[in-house]
Amino acid sequence: MQVRYFAHGPKAEAELWYQALETAFEDEGAPLGLTEIDEARQIYEACAYLDVADGGADRAGEFAEVTGVPLGEVGCEMLPDKDWMAEVLAGLKPVRAGRFLVHGGHDRGKVDADDISIEIEAGMAFGTGHHGTTAGCLMMIEEELLRRTPRATLDLGTGSAVLAIGAAKFGAIDVLATDIDPVAVAVARENASANGVSDRVEVIEVTGFDSPTIAERGPFDLIIANVLAGPLKEMAPDFAAHLSESGRVILSGILVDQGAGVLDAFDAEGLRHVKTLTMGEWVTLLLER
Known part of the structure; x- marks a missing residue:
């Protein structure tokens, strides 16, 4: 079973949470997300899709410890069986920085002749x-x-x-x-x-x-x-x-x-x-x- 754990906060804080989640859950290759949810107030959501064994311990405490978010402010959502890594990969758009184009394998077709391609898969963390x-x-x-x-x-x-x-x-x-x-x-x-x-x-x-x-x-x-x-x-x-x-x-x-x-x-x-x-x-x- 997979559970989506998340927290909401200002952009700078959410980016720090996201970085901490990358480091903490890199070994298991957990899909992560950083999304703006309130443009007017500049509120962002940082989330992690974590596997939880049937009957196993809830992992909200891990999310709270890693990010520093109080446990009571960590949300969770039970998810149906689904290939969430494929979902994350599909949602990652190529990033352009000068002549560089950083992209996943699913976006190789978007690399132009003058681009310097850097292919990095999300599953590799x-x-x-x-x-x-x-x-x-x-x-x-x-x-x-x-x-x-x-x-x-x-x-x-x-x-x-x-x-x-x-x-x-x-x-x-x-x-x-x-x-x-x-x-x-x-x-x-x-x-x-x-x-x-x-x-x-x-x-x-x-x-x-x-x-x-x-x-x-x-x-x-x-x-x-x-x-x-x-x-x-x-x-x-x-x-x-x-x-x-x-x-x-x-x-x-x-x-x-x-x-x-x-x-x-x-x-x-x-x-x-x-x-x-x-x-x-x-x-x-x-x-x-």
């Missing part, structure tokens, strides 16, 4: 490219790779490898992609292979910058990190230590009101602000040494 931070990073990547070809590129916290795949395809460059989660690493490798860039995208499991491979491949001319504001600020010294003298950094996963704090942390390490791209409640930052 870890990000399908439908978040504003991903689009912002892809647009920044395109600008940077038009400006110059980096000698070495790092995608820190790669998730589904959307950004690493995009950089490898657009610039015909090699990218070192990392993630802390072994399942994410496996998924990223599968995605790189499915997109024909497994020879250019190397994916490794590592926490932060603590890897001999990172030390050997650096210093990097371009470091991309779509993570969260807190970890980015903590790792600012590591970014500076692994960046080349003319290197640049693309950062996202940052809410608009968190941007100044992230910039201050990196400025303290000698990285100056070059550009900010705002996508809804989120910003993508470009910095250089």
Whole structure:
């Protein structure tokens, strides 16, 4: 039996809930949703379709714990037997970011000759490219790779490898992609292979910058990190230590009101602000040494 668990709130909160749900239920590939339900008040719904065994324990508590939503505010809806993953896939529209088109296999026919295709399936979790931070990073990547070809590129916290795949395809460059989660690493490798860039995208499991491979491949001319504001600020010294003298950094996963704090942390390490791209409640930052 499948149950749809959901919560309603302002857009920024609902997006954070959605991100938390992606991380928490990635192993079981649970279909997720983020939908505007009240345009006038800007209220959004974040939901997760979770399997519940007949007679098994209700999972509303899991949803509440993951999102931080009070248990009494978590809604649930019993669902008939249905292929909900197929439903989610059918509802995911291609995302365009500059020349990039992020899409599922069901939308291959919508890729134009001039598009740079990045095919990511929703069932693989870890990000399908439908978040504003991903689009912002892809647009920044395109600008940077038009400006110059980096000698070495790092995608820190790669998730589904959307950004690493995009950089490898657009610039015909090699990218070192990392993630802390072994399942994410496996998924990223599968995605790189499915997109024909497994020879250019190397994916490794590592926490932060603590890897001999990172030390050997650096210093990097371009470091991309779509993570969260807190970890980015903590790792600012590591970014500076692994960046080349003319290197640049693309950062996202940052809410608009968190941007100044992230910039201050990196400025303290000698990285100056070059550009900010705002996508809804989120910003993508470009910095250089």
